[in-house]
Every structure is written in C-alpha cells, then in structure tokens.
Amino acid sequence: MAAVLCGLGAWLPPRVLANEEIAARLDTSDEWIRSRTGIAERRVADPGTSTVDMAVAAGRQALDSAGLTEVDAVVLATATPDQVCPASAPQVAARLGLGEVNAVDVNAVCSGFLYALATASGFIAGGIARRVLVIGADTFTTLVDPDDRGTVPIFGDGAGAVVLRAGDADELGALGPFALHSDGGLAELLMVPAGGAKQRRSDNPHDYFLDMHGQAVFRQAGTRMAEASRSVLEQAGWTVGDVDRFIGHQANIRILQTTAKYLGLPQDALVVNIERTGNTSAASIPLAMADAQRDGTLLAGQRVLLSAFGAGLTWGATLLRWPALANV
Known part of the structure; x- marks a missing residue:
C-alpha cells in the first residue's frame, strides 16, 4: 500500500x-x-x-x-x-x-x-x-x-x-522510498536555547531567539541532502539522469545549487521560489511545489526528488512521479 x-x-x-x-x-x-x-x-x-x-x-x-x-x-x-x-x-x-x-x-x-x-x-x-x-x-x-x-x-x-x-506504488504521485537521518550531537548549530523544559526561563532575552552558526550549517546541508538523495535514488533504481525536478528545502539558493552540483544535477532541474518567500522552514517544500504546479514547472509524469536539511540536525529525501493535480 x-x-x-x-x-x-x-x-x-x-x-x-x-x-x-x-x-x-x-x-x-x-x-x-x-x-x-x-x-x-x-x-x-x-x-x-x-x-x-x-x-x-x-x-x-x-x-x-x-x-x-x-x-x-x-x-x-x-x-x-x-x-x-x-x-x-x-x-x-x-x-x-x-x-x-x-x-x-x-x-x-x-x-x-x-x-x-x-x-x-x-x-x-x-x-x-x-x-x-x-x-x-x-x-x-x-x-x-x-x-x-x-x-x-x-x-x-x-x-x-x-x-x-x-x-498503488506504480501510480503517479506515489511517494517513496524515504531516507531520514539525524545528528543530535550537532544540535547547537541551530537552536533556540530557552523556553523548553531544560531552560524554561532565561534572563537573557536573546536565549528565546534562534542561534544559528551559518557557515557550519552551510557545510553540513549540501553534503547531507546529497547523501540522502543518493540513497533514495539507489533504493528506487533511479539514476540522477532520471530526475526531472529537484525540490529542496528553500533555505539558501547557494545550498540548493551546491546540492545539485554534488549530485550532478543540472541547475535548471532546481525548483526555486526562495527569492519571494525566504526560508519558511517546514512550509518551504510544499510552497515550492504549489508555485511550480501553478506556473507549469511541474508536469504530470515528471520524476521529482525532494530533500531537506534542518535543525536537530535532521535531513532526508524522498521521490515521486508528479501527479495530475487540480490547481486551487
């Protein structure tokens, strides 16, 4: 199923x-x-x-x-x-x-x-x-x-x-396989220190905001997204050349470009809307999917690779062949 x-x-x-x-x-x-x-x-x-x-x-x-x-x-x-x-x-x-x-x-x-x-x-x-x-x-x-x-x-x-x-797994729109990973040993690279059970309150107001080590995150993101992407491609029996569109988490245009380079994907396979939305965290991939569906970048039958990287650290990837959808 x-x-x-x-x-x-x-x-x-x-x-x-x-x-x-x-x-x-x-x-x-x-x-x-x-x-x-x-x-x-x-x-x-x-x-x-x-x-x-x-x-x-x-x-x-x-x-x-x-x-x-x-x-x-x-x-x-x-x-x-x-x-x-x-x-x-x-x-x-x-x-x-x-x-x-x-x-x-x-x-x-x-x-x-x-x-x-x-x-x-x-x-x-x-x-x-x-x-x-x-x-x-x-x-x-x-x-x-x-x-x-x-x-x-x-x-x-x-x-x-x-x-x-x-x-059925052979239908357009069927998801999978998945590759999901994490590394909690690097949690401090992206963290809001206060507000949770460990540090419920803080006298430092900055502890309630995101602390991000940007360069370290950048070095991790492209590598991890490419690794997860290769994993699902191998599991599915796809090659990089089979991928029509790559929809990555819209964190930074350079991360998307770097991931595509690591995978050997052409840059024109990237679906990108970060210029207008910024990094919307968990919303970024479906927002990019919706934009690409509306403007015709995504077409029924295309082979689509999804991948993301975020705090935790967490990262992953999955695949689908794009279905015929009704725009709303």
Whole structure:
C-alpha cells in the first residue's frame, strides 16, 4: 500500500517584507542579502495570525484540490506551534471540521515536511488511515531576533499542504522510498536555547531567539541532502539522469545549487521560489511545489526528488512521479 499525493495547497501572509526595509533598519543591504541567500523578500504573519491559522488556510486549499471534505488523519509539521502544549494539529483538524480524527504534530524543523510525509505514509501503509492531510506551517519569524542581521533576512512565514491517499506504488504521485537521518550531537548549530523544559526561563532575552552558526550549517546541508538523495535514488533504481525536478528545502539558493552540483544535477532541474518567500522552514517544500504546479514547472509524469536539511540536525529525501493535480 503506497501513499499517493492527490491534493496541494499553500498560503502566505499578505505582508511583504522586502530587503530594502530590512536594510533601512539593520547594517546590511539588498545586494548583500541577495548575493548570500538569493532572497529578495519574504512574508511575515501579522501579530493576530498564528501557525494554526496558516495551516488551516493551506489545508483547506489542499482538501479542495483533492476534492475531499474528510480525511482520517492530520499530520502538522511545525517548529512554531501555537502553544507548547497541546499540539496544534488537533486544533487544525477541528477548525477544518474534520471531526475526531487522528491528529499529531511533527517537529523536525526545516526537515519537518519530509518527516510528516513519512509519518503519513506509515499511517497509510499500516492501515491506520486511508487519507491523510499533511501540512507544513511555521511562523518562524517569531523565533528570530529582530536585531540579528544574520537571521532576519533569511526567514519568512507560510504554510503548504498536501493530501495523501492509499493507492498503488506504480501510480503517479506515489511517494517513496524515504531516507531520514539525524545528528543530535550537532544540535547547537541551530537552536533556540530557552523556553523548553531544560531552560524554561532565561534572563537573557536573546536565549528565546534562534542561534544559528551559518557557515557550519552551510557545510553540513549540501553534503547531507546529497547523501540522502543518493540513497533514495539507489533504493528506487533511479539514476540522477532520471530526475526531472529537484525540490529542496528553500533555505539558501547557494545550498540548493551546491546540492545539485554534488549530485550532478543540472541547475535548471532546481525548483526555486526562495527569492519571494525566504526560508519558511517546514512550509518551504510544499510552497515550492504549489508555485511550480501553478506556473507549469511541474508536469504530470515528471520524476521529482525532494530533500531537506534542518535543525536537530535532521535531513532526508524522498521521490515521486508528479501527479495530475487540480490547481486551487
């Protein structure tokens, strides 16, 4: 029993934060940001808009795209739940009118959407669910120090979603195999130190914001994404030459380009929307999928490689042949 992608949705906050606005406040410039990240603008959620709000909007679009009003489970990938406790997925399910369904959060940060896809695929393979709504949503700007020129230009907010249904492994849209990995020994490379059980409170306000060691993360990301990608290609019996589109986590344009180079993929195989969205953490892959579906970059039957790297450290990859989807 395979998990088959059959619906797709996305939602971005209306507020656009352009590089020029950041440069006017911090010691940076539009040219500096673009040259190092590939980002020109990002979206920022208004104070009254939460992760659950965004997840509901993207989830509703994905359900409409799939022509469904009911699913058996909701898996929400997020590092920014509305509350530390309880999980946000049950609230999303309730807001969507899905009843008392199985609903769970997955936190693998920027790799979260891939982990959520694997979790949902497991539900389907195990007979726990036949239809699963998978959402990646993060208001990651809430974790960014507004005075940190190293992180403010990078991150944005948003949500993307897919619907998976039970089907056959040879169908268009069937996911897998998966490769998922982690290295907690390097957790401090990307970390929000305070707010959890280990350090519930801190006198240093910066401890509540993301601490990122950018160069060390860069060195890890391309290598790890390429390793996971090679693993799933080998498991599936695909070669690099079989890949039509590579949709990586939209963290940094140079990371995407480096990963493609390590794999031997042509640069024109990359699906990239980071210029307009920034790094939206767990939302980035489904947002990129939605953009590429709308503009015709993704076509039914194309062989697509997905890969991500994030805090934890976590990383992974999976494959599918792109299905015929209804745009919403």
